[in-house]
Amino acid sequence: MEATLAQTPRATLTGALSIGVAVGVYGISFGVLAVAGGLSAAQACVMSMLVFTGASQSDPEAARAAFLATGISVWVFWNLGTLGGALVGGGIGDPRRFGLDAMFPAAFLALLAPQLRRPGAPVTAVTGVVIALALVPFAPAGVPVIAALAGVVPGVLVARGART
Amino acid sequence: MSWTVLLALCGVSYALKAVGPLLAGGRDLGPRTRQTLDLVAVPLLAALIATQTLSLGHRLVIDARLPALAVAAILVWKRAPFLVVVLAAAATAALLRATGAM
Numbered sequence: 001m002e003a004t005l006a007q008t009p010r011a012t013l014t015g016a017l018s019i020g021v022a023v024g025v026y027g028i029s030f031g032v033l034a035v036a037g038g039l040s041a042a043q044a045c046v047m048s049m050l051v052f053t054g055a056s057q058s059d060p061e062a063a064r065a066a067f068l069a070t071g072i073s074v075w076v077f078w079n080l081g082t083l084g085g086a087l088v089g090g091g092i093g094d095p096r097r098f099g100l101d102a103m104f105p106a107a108f109l110a111l112l113a114p115q116l117r118r119p120g121a122p123v124t125a126v127t128g129v130v131i132a133l134a135l136v137p138f139a140p141a142g143v144p145v146i147a148a149l150a151g152v153v154p155g156v157l158v159a160r161g162a163r164t
Numbered sequence: 165m166s167w168t169v170l171l172a173l174c175g176v177s178y179a180l181k182a183v184g185p186l187l188a189g190g191r192d193l194g195p196r197t198r199q200t201l202d203l204v205a206v207p208l209l210a211a212l213i214a215t216q217t218l219s220l221g222h223r224l225v226i227d228a229r230l231p232a233l234a235v236a237a238i239l240v241w242k243r244a245p246f247l248v249v250v251l252a253a254a255a256t257a258a259l260l261r262a263t264g265a266m
Contacts, residue, residue: 022247029254043170050174099257102229105217106236106253112209113240120199121206128207129214136219148211155203156196 009065016069024077026107029100031085036095041086048082119162124155228266232257 027048034044052075095101115121128151135144193201217229236253244252260266 019246022245022250025247026250039170043167047170047174050171051177097258097261099228099232099254099259099261101216102232102236102253102257103250105213105229105233106250107246108209108213108216109233109236110240110246110249112206112213115206115209118202118206120203124203124206125210128210131207132211132215133218133224136215136224137222144215145208145211148207149204151207151210152200152203155206156200159199159203 012066012069016066016073019070020073020077023074024081026103027078027081028085029095029103030078031082031087032089032092032095032100033085033104034082035086035089039086041083041089044086044089045079045083048079052078118159120155120157120159123158124151127151127154228257228260231260231266 030048031041031044034047035041039047089095092098112125116125128148131150132144132148135147139147213233217233218224218226220227232253235256236249239249239252
């Protein structure tokens, strides 16, 4: 996540809070799905708190405060969301009825879109998708996504070809 | 899932995060390495999107998640805020399932 450069402390705070709320909503669906997937509410919350660590970018100085504020805001709202989702999760029945399972791909798409402008990124993405989907019927859960990393190879070749 | 497995997974997650800084160690990476590292997130995200939209266990299926992703794609293209994208996707899937369309 890129921290927006701070213009004023107030703008930084507003930005940090709005990102936090957005992530919190996402956290709710994580909580609901975690409970639906067999975790207890306590386990969902502990996992949420422990695994959540932002990719650290400590410089430049100017972005540091904004990054920290956003990080804290996101952490708080994400965990509140998980707690809320985990607590109500058992009571709402099938989370698919509310389309919660469609939230994750949508969120990942929002993260992926800006990265597709990098040289070689489109071919990398397409190759990754083909590899992952081809492996789904055979490979254990998680393996298709890891194997998709091989999509970087044609991406790098294309990026180098474009440069020379 | 047992607490032991859960904590072990958290530990693995931290260990993986430490690999980058430990290997790079503050050195300036060459342009080629940087270029490759810049691309690493792309296939992972793309594969996550594809598998979470089209797979059900070990089967590939087309269900309400696909039109939901299409709606999300249009909103991302129109530069809608993250929250709008995610909620619109959920609403699309929920609506299609509620009406029995998919």
